[in-house]
Amino acid sequence: MRETSRTRSGERVKAKAAPDAATLLAWYDVSARVLPWRARGGAKPDPYRVWLSEIMLQQTRVETVLPYYAKFLSRWPDVTALANARQEEVLSAWAGLGYYARARNLHACAKAVVAEFAGIFPEDEIELRRLPGIGAYTSAAVSAIAFGRKATPVDGNIERVMSRLFAVEEKLPAAKKTLARLAAELTPALRAGDFAQALMDLGATICTPKKPACAICPWLEPCVARGRGDQETFPRKVEKAEGKLRKGAAFVVLREDDHILLRTRGEKGLLASMTEVPGSEWNAEYKESTASAPMRGLKWRKVSGVVRHVFTHFPLELTVYFVRVPKKAGAPKAMRFVPLDELDREALPSVMRKVIAHALEFSSEPEFTRSKQE
Ligand code: SF4
Missing domain, CATH: 1.10.340.30 (Hypothetical protein; domain 2)
Structure with missing residues (x-):
């Protein structure tokens, strides 16, 4: 040839x-x-x-x-x-x-x-x-x-x-x-x-x-x-349009005994049956004002910056909210508190690991620690 x-x-x-x-x-x-x-x-x-x-x-x-x-x-x-x-x-x-x-x-x-x-x-x-x-x-x-x-x-x-x-x-x-x-x-x-x-x-x-x-x-x-x-x-390629940016909110609830609030995603669709922190839907039309937290009456703090992740068909940007709750707090329906040192046993996708790391980094900031003690 x-x-x-x-x-x-x-x-x-x-x-x-x-x-x-x-x-x-x-x-x-x-x-x-x-x-x-x-x-x-x-x-x-x-x-x-x-x-x-x-x-x-x-x-x-x-x-x-x-x-x-x-x-x-x-x-x-x-x-x-x-x-x-x-x-x-x-x-x-x-x-x-x-x-x-x-x-x-x-x-x-x-x-x-x-x-x-x-x-x-x-x-x-x-x-x-x-x-x-x-x-x-x-x-x-x-x-x-x-x-x-x-x-x-x-x-x-x-x-x-x-x-x-x-x-x-x-x-x-x-x-x-x-x-x-x-x-x-x-x-x-x-x-x-x-x-x-x-x-x-x-x-x-x-x-x-x-x-x-x-x-x-x-x-x-x-x-x-x-x-x-x-x-x-080479290879020659037809230019393809990138997927539209989707946005959403993720809520990290950390109990005083270092347990984190988690839930399991549905059996169908993206990241089916995987573990996640509670959050909003992810879409291009997401508006912060519509984000609904999983537990009412708490003093949520917005974590500065966003978590970015790229899926095959679209990039995602998540705003992360964080709150610390007392040891006696119970989990809402269909959710569970899991010890932080047992997260490796959970089917946590990379995007959720990023969200948790982002929130935990924030939780150790002096400003947050100070306000928590006040
Ligand atoms: S096959 Fe790839 S590495 Fe080998 S000579 Fe051609 S371009 Fe270079």
């Missing part, structure tokens, strides 16, 4: 050789990242570990995943153990990793593998895709990496590599099909799992979004964009 292309000034550039799997695999053999879910020294990959890591790695960096992966594996060493766990335990262990639908699907998938496949993951991409939380990328990754099937997982990293390697001018997201086809055409029948992981490593460590390290890239010679010198401008 030899590609020619033109620079922006119109000069025709010819790639020096065609990219091939053998070159990338030879590089992978000496440069592969050492990751705990990867089988080493010719050992057979464990499909449970491959699947668990692939679910955790969706939209999440390797460094972030590592401690969660270790925690899950020591707590639930195989798919049957995970299937037998309670959902709250799984959500709680997942707290902080984000995209919580993944945790619910992870648990549902483990149950389905045990119930429908006697605890043995299916090898085929199509069968894998029927399981909860497994889409096109994950089914291809598990099929290739765990079972050596010829399949090509294509994520944003791999799209970037393909777009540069072949200087694909078509814009994302329309270009997805083209980029997936180019990656599939390069995939060898043998060592498809290693090839997938080699592509992942190349995208993560060398062909990075900014300042790719082309000088040490195994595909330096055949890379069309590199030949033209405009590799950093």
Whole structure:
């Protein structure tokens, strides 16, 4: 596969050789990242570990995943153990990793593998895709990496590599099909799992979004964009409008015995079944004057600044209110007081951890401490 292309000034550039799997695999053999879910020294990959890591790695960096992966594996060493766990335990262990639908699907998938496949993951991409939380990328990754099937997982990293390697001018997201086809055409029948992981490593460590390290890239010679010198401008993308800013209020009630007031979100929608401090709805039309506190008759203090968090589809800004209540205070209906030192057992999403940290920092300010004592 030899590609020619033109620079922006119109000069025709010819790639020096065609990219091939053998070159990338030879590089992978000496440069592969050492990751705990990867089988080493010719050992057979464990499909449970491959699947668990692939679910955790969706939209999440390797460094972030590592401690969660270790925690899950020591707590639930195989798919049957995970299937037998309670959902709250799984959500709680997942707290902080984000995209919580993944945790619910992870648990549902483990149950389905045990119930429908006697605890043995299916090898085929199509069968894998029927399981909860497994889409096109994950089914291809598990099929290739765990079972050596010829399949090509294509994520944003791999799209970037393909777009540069072949200087694909078509814009994302329309270009997805083209980029997936180019990656599939390069995939060898043998060592498809290693090839997938080699592509992942190349995208993560060398062909990075900014300042790719082309000088040490195994595909330096055949890379069309590199030949033209405009590799950093790929992949081409249709500009997308950012989600509209949503706002809301969060109310932090701290009891004198260091218990905090919490509740559980509904079973559907964003952050379903996760733990939160009471608060308003989050929307673009939010007005501070409409924020309604969970306990009446208290002297609420507005914490200076706001807590910002970015979800996949929208940025969020929360105004935080804080109050300290006596030890004997009871929790309103459907809420509970939880000791601060037991928060790790709660399925608290990152945004709520930020809210609590913001409020607790405020509670220790001299001004607040002074007014409390008055
Ligand atoms: S040569 Fe550079 S731009 Fe091309 S694939 Fe390698 S790292 Fe990416």
